[in-house]
Amino acid sequence: MFLVVLLLLKLFRKKNQSRTFIYLVGERNSGKTRLLYKLTGGKDFDTVLSCKNNVTPLVVDGQVRTVVDVTGDMHSKEEFLSNLIRATKIVLVVDGANTQSFGATAELLYRISTSKVFQDNAPDILIALNKSDRAEFVGERMFKKQLEDEIERIKLSRKAMIEDREGE
Secondary structure, eight states: OHHHHHHHHHHHTSOOOSOOEEEEEESTTSSHHHHHHHHHHOOOOOOOOOSSOEEEEEEETTEEEEEEEOOSSHHHHHHHHHTGGGEEEEEEEEETTOGGGHHHHHHHHHHHHHSHHHHHHOOEEEEEEEOTTSTTOOOHHHHHHHHHHHHHHHHHHHHHHHHHHHHO
């Protein structure tokens, strides 16, 4: 967890942009809120399921950024996608011990990366594979392979839907 925090802080120092929102987004129980507390206060403690987005300032190199911990429910993710224009950074937090969540993670990543707002503004995306202390943790290679497979499946599915519509 500590290494991820250092990498995040280094990533946040890269660019000076007018957009000031850093979004922590992912499935429920992926560790977004815990990461938020670690980033903003340096404290590490157990959290509970968030019922609403947590919003807090973070000062990086004298600049104030707003960190938004987006809850894992579908409504909050849709709201995040509609506010993508405000993002300077996106941290996609993934529970590396929950392989069942990888499909939803791939879907969200696909939706982000194919959106016009993302393509026009290109905020940085960091995928944080969390919960490496769990016995079920799959590791970076396995996660990358499964994520790539899921994204390919999504692309093929979308292509088939478009072809079906055109064939009607």
